[in-house]
Amino acid sequence: MKRGGRFQPLHMAGWLFADMLLVLALVAMGDQGDPQAAEKRPGSSSSATAKKPRHTGPRAVVRTPVRVAVDAADGDDEGIVRGLRAATARYRGRQAAFVLTFGRHTDPGAGGRYAHEVNALLEKARPDMFRAATTRDFWKGGASPGHADIEIYFYTY
Numbered sequence: 001m002k003r004g005g006r007f008q009p010l011h012m013a014g015w016l017f018a019d020m021l022l023v024l025a026l027v028a029m030g031d032q033g034d035p036q037a038a039e040k041r042p043g044s045s046s047s048a049t050a051k052k053p054r055h056t057g058p059r060a061v062v063r064t065p066v067r068v069a070v071d072a073a074d075g076d077d078e079g080i081v082r083g084l085r086a087a088t089a090r091y092r093g094r095q096a097a098f099v100l101t102f103g104r105h106t107d108p109g110a111g112g113r114y115a116h117e118v119n120a121l122l123e124k125a126r127p128d129m130f131r132a133a134t135t136r137d138f139w140k141g142g143a144s145p146g147h148a149d150i151e152i153y154f155y156t157y
Helices: 009-032 034-041 046-051 077-091 108-120
Strands: 066-071 096-105 136-143 147-154
Touching: 066 077, 066 096, 066 136, 077 108, 077 147, 108 147
Parallel strands: 096 136
Antiparallel strands: 066 147, 096 147
């Protein structure tokens, strides 16, 4: 039985799903306001800005992460907190949306546990910066245990 010449509607289902997903993504992106355009409104006087809140558009996440590193022994909570405070001092006043932490170790389990330990102490180090931030723990191969590379994605304001 030859099936090559017949049209198979089932083959089109994947393409239809992909096209619909693309349309939904474009509609969702088009529905978002521009937070930077809200700051550049022409004709606003200094008295008008004093009455209105400074930011009127929706808050977004900066696409480029801030990269910092922490060096402290595994289990040394105070050392990790001191390292986090020092590494994030110049970003004081900003709020993190999400944080990716990569614990270095030769063993993936130990590296992931160290990353988890660092993430658990973020809010203790900087409560205003890391409150309600989403965190993820990762392992990064390396022979330097007690080291974490951290990528912080901040909100635009």
